[in-house]
Amino acid sequence: MSVAPQEQEPPRPSRLRRPVDIGLRAAGGAVAVVAAVATAVLELLLAPLRIGGHLVGVAVLVAVVANIALSWFVVETVGRRWAVALPALPWVVIMVAAADRTSEGDVLLVGNWVGLILVVAGAMTFAVMAFRSILAPAPGRY
Numbered sequence: 746m747s748v749a750p751q752e753q754e755p756p757r758p759s760r761l762r763r764p765v766d767i768g769l770r771a772a773g774g775a776v777a778v779v780a781a782v783a784t785a786v787l788e789l790l791l792a793p794l795r796i797g798g799h800l801v802g803v804a805v806l807v808a809v810v811a812n813i814a815l816s817w818f819v820v821e822t823v824g825r826r827w828a829v830a831l832p833a834l835p836w837v838v839i840m841v842a843a844a845d846r847t848s849e850g851d852v853l854l855v856g857n858w859v860g861l862i863l864v865v866a867g868a869m870t871f872a873v874m875a876f877r878s879i880l881a882p883a884p885g886r887y
Contacts, residue, residue: 773822774831777815781832784811785839788867792859802859808867812836816874826878833871840864 791804815832843853
């Protein structure tokens with residue numbers, strides 16, 4: 746003889762679940778913004794890197810990989826498709842500010858091939874990741 750299992754009531758969500766969820770999502774967005782600032786500074790430091798007197802475009806590779814990772818991370822943690830803008834905005838602002846001359850005439854991001862490709866590839870990476878997140882069937886899934 747088999748006995749049917751007793752039906753159990755579904756667990757009630759606690760009152761703290763929603764505020765904790767919102768707090769974790771906000772923390773994920775903040776981490777993505779801080780990481781975007783850190784990677785932008787790292788890319789600016791790597792942009793003038795030379796080996797044997799020749800420019801090495803390692804900053805471009807770092808920008809593409811880091812921006813893909815940041816875009817994925819922020820969509821997964823925040824859970825919204827628009828969240829790709831959170832790391833993209835500070836990254837673009839830092840790159841634009843670095844390309845401008847200071848009052849002393851210094852430029853952080855020189856207009857050579859590495860600087861130009863760095864800005865274009867980094868911005869295009871964010872644009873492609875935003876487009877992919879818009880087309881994704883479920884929010885935050887690639």
